[in-house]
Amino acid sequence: xxxxxxxxxxxxxxxxxxxxxxxxxxxxxxxxxxxxxxxxxxxxxxxxxxxxxxxxxxxxxxxxxxxxxxxxxxxxxxxxxxxxxxxxxxxxxxxxxxxxxxxxxxxxxxxxxxxxxxxxxxxxxxxxxxxxxxxxxxxxxxxxxxxxxxxxxxxxxxxxxxxxxxxxxxxxxxxxxxxxxxxxxxxxxxxxxxxxxxxxxxxxxxxxxxxxxxxxxxxxxxxxxxxxxxxxxxxxxxxxxxxxxxxxxxxxxxxxxxxxxxxxxxxxxxxxxxxxxxxxxxxxxxxxxxxxxxxxxxxxxxxxxxxxxxxxxxxxxxxxxxxxxxxxxxxxxxxxxxxxxxxxxxxxxxxxxxxxxxxxxxxxxxxxxxxxxxxxxxxxxxxxxxxxxxxxxxxxxxxxxxxxxxxxxxxxxxxxxxxxxxxxxxxxxxxxx
Ligand code: 5AD
Ligand code: SF4
Numbered sequence: 001x002x003x004x005x006x007x008x009x010x011x012x013x014x015x016x017x018x019x020x021x022x023x024x025x026x027x028x029x030x031x032x033x034x035x036x037x038x039x040x041x042x043x044x045x046x047x048x049x050x051x052x053x054x055x056x057x058x059x060x061x062x063x064x065x066x067x068x069x070x071x072x073x074x075x076x077x078x079x080x081x082x083x084x085x086x087x088x089x090x091x092x093x094x095x096x097x098x099x100x101x102x103x104x105x106x107x108x109x110x111x112x113x114x115x116x117x118x119x120x121x122x123x124x125x126x127x128x129x130x131x132x133x134x135x136x137x138x139x140x141x142x143x144x145x146x147x148x149x150x151x152x153x154x155x156x157x158x159x160x161x162x163x164x165x166x167x168x169x170x171x172x173x174x175x176x177x178x179x180x181x182x183x184x185x186x187x188x189x190x191x192x193x194x195x196x197x198x199x200x201x202x203x204x205x206x207x208x209x210x211x212x213x214x215x216x217x218x219x220x221x222x223x224x225x226x227x228x229x230x231x232x233x234x235x236x237x238x239x240x241x242x243x244x245x246x247x248x249x250x251x252x253x254x255x256x257x258x259x260x261x262x263x264x265x266x267x268x269x270x271x272x273x274x275x276x277x278x279x280x281x282x283x284x285x286x287x288x289x290x291x292x293x294x295x296x297x298x299x300x301x302x303x304x305x306x307x308x309x310x311x312x313x314x315x316x317x318x319x320x321x322x323x324x325x326x327x328x329x330x331x332x333x334x335x336x337x338x339x340x341x342x343x344x345x346x347x348x349x350x351x352x353x354x355x356x357x358x359x360x361x362x363x364x365x366x367x368x369x370x371x372x373x374x375x376x377x378x379x380x381x382x383x384x385x386x387x388x389x390x391x392x393x394x395x396x397x398x399x400x401x402x403x404x405x406x407x408x409x410x411x412x413x414x415x416x417x418x419x420x421x422x423x424x425x426x427x428x429x430x431x432x433x
Contacts, residue, residue: 005032006041008062011049013192013231014163015080015103017143019047022079022109024135029110038069043113048082050158052333056082060094067096075113077101081162085336088119103163104148107132123164126204129173134180140384140412141188142181146174146215150194151201152234154261155272155340156301156332159194166195167204175218182224185412188253188382189219191230197237212237213245220251226414227382227397229253235260236274238283247290254291255399258284259299263318264311267304270343277314284322295398297326302359303352304332305343312355319363325370325399327363331356367424374400374419374427381417381429383410393426401426 005026009019022045026032035041044066050056059082066076075098078090084102091097099112102121107130112118128148136142150159151166178189193199199212212233219228228251233242235258246252258280262268265276287294300315319327331352334341381402383394392410393403402417403426404410421428 002031002033003042004035004037004040005043005045006035006038007045007047009047010055011047011051011081013143013190014145014194015047015049016137017145017192018080018103018106019045020135020137020143021106021132022047024133025107025109026113027135028133030113038066039071041070042074044070044074044076045079046077048078048080050081050085050162050335052330053335054333056085063094063097067094075099077109077112079103079106079109081159084121084123084162085158087121091117091119123161125164126167128167128169128204131173136181136186138384139185140382141190142178142186143190143192144174144177144181145169145193146191146196146199146212146230147193151198152195152274153272155270155343156261156304156335156338158335158338161337163194165202166198167202168199170203170205171208171210171215171218174215175222178219178225179222182222182226187224187226187412187414189225189228191215191219191228193230194232195234195237196230197233197242213242216245216249216252220249225251227251227253229255229399231257232259233257234274235280235283238287240286243283243286243290246287253397253399254293255295255297255397256287257297257299258287260315260318261299261301262304262307262311263315264307265314267307267311267314270306271301271304271340277318281318281321284318288322293398295325295400296322297399298322298324298328300327300329300359301332302329302355303347303349305340305347306345307332307347307355316359316362319359320366323366323370324363325367327359329356329359329363364424371422371424371427374422377419378416378432379419379429380414382414383412386411403428404431406431 077099079101081103083100090100099118104125105120107127108120147168149164149166197212200210379396381394383392385393387393391403392406416432417429419427419429
């Protein structure tokens with residue numbers, strides 16, 4: 001009988017793809033099959049995120065719960081960014097954990113499950129040319145890594161210490177993977193990296209003269225690929241050539257994530273983001289001008305050390321000016337191994353909470369106006385998911401979730417939809433025959 005694998009994935013899209021890679025290796029090279037039941041599992045994996053403190057805090061209670069529920073001989077493995085960061089400390093604190101597998105050591109999953117105890121968290125490990133087995137959670141879209149690690153030194157961020165130095169994956173491998181996925185039905189390709197538009201700075205096999213814009217062109221030349229998305233780009237590297245390709249290449253979805261972090265140039269400097277408020281506004285406005293329907297999402301941190309009311313007002317200013325369609329906002333969380341945790345003038349929690357609520361309420365009220373403008377528009381929707389109540393949902397190129405009445409025959413199809421109802425986070429419409 002096949003062994004059963006239970007896997008929980010936290011954090012970002014990179015983690016989702018890492019989990020797919022582990023599932024692929026375990027189901028194709030070992031004798032595992034996936035289960036949703038903790039009690040039935042022979043192997044329990046948790047793929048962790050360490051970007052903020054809270055989920056790291058919860059990790060130990062969560063694996064404690066796994067330990068209580070699991071079969072006597074089932075193994076527990078802690079993977080991902082918290083695994084990289086805490087390493088063997090995890091096994092010391094929770095001796096029932098069998099192995100700790102860092103975010104940069106995913107390909108060793110088939111080795112670590114065979115050892116009584118293992119800690120594999122090598123930050124220099126190079127998986128950029130490793131040929132993972134194939135597994136995709138969705139038949140309609142394919143996540144494809146284009147780089148590993150991150151070379152930026154944002155002073156709040158633990159990721160360079162959990163995912164290591166940035167190495168780009170050779171373009172031939174990316175194109176080959178995209179071709180294969182698209183031929184198998186995944187018409188939407190989602191290119192992933194911590195910093196996608198820094199692509200091409202360093203390869204581990206040989207030098208190449210290629211950047212992210214070139215890579216976008218190459219992937220868009222694959223006939224079966226109909227849509228390309230990517231995350232996350234960095235505002236600093238949004239040069240004109242990149243914006244022009246984004247605007248003019250019809251296969252590139254018109255949705256851009258532009259992580260602002262702060263609207264204050266002083267704070268951006270303290271964060272070592274490399275751009276100013278004016279640069280960010282210039283890029284966002286240029287984008288809106290070039291692509292009228294563009295959907296811009298962002299990440300914002302409030303309460304970074306030294307953030308005054310005036311600094312926060314600059315953030316609010318950018319929010320009002322850009323009119324982001326989506327904001328992921330967070331209270332600053334001091335992280336180990338980051339310079340900002342030792343900065344003076346840490347902002348007290350109640351001030352940060354107030355700023356966060358203010359920002360979120362403001363954006364919530366802006367969303368009504370933003371979504372109202374969608375009424376009556378016609379979007380081509382790529383349908384991916386059945387929803388309760390006889391609905392099918394998909395996304396427009398500019399990333400609105402759109403649902404219509406319908407059934408599974410719509411799945412995997414591109415269909416024009418007229419928007420008849422708007423909500424803050426999703427739209428509803430009717431198929432245009
Ligand atoms: N505190 C709060 N938010 C953080 N992020 C990264 N590090 C921290 C931190 N120390 C946020 C950033 C990033 C997103 C993935 O998480 O906004 O873009
Ligand atoms: Fe979390 Fe960042 Fe790691 Fe993704 S890369 S899992 S967001 S810490």
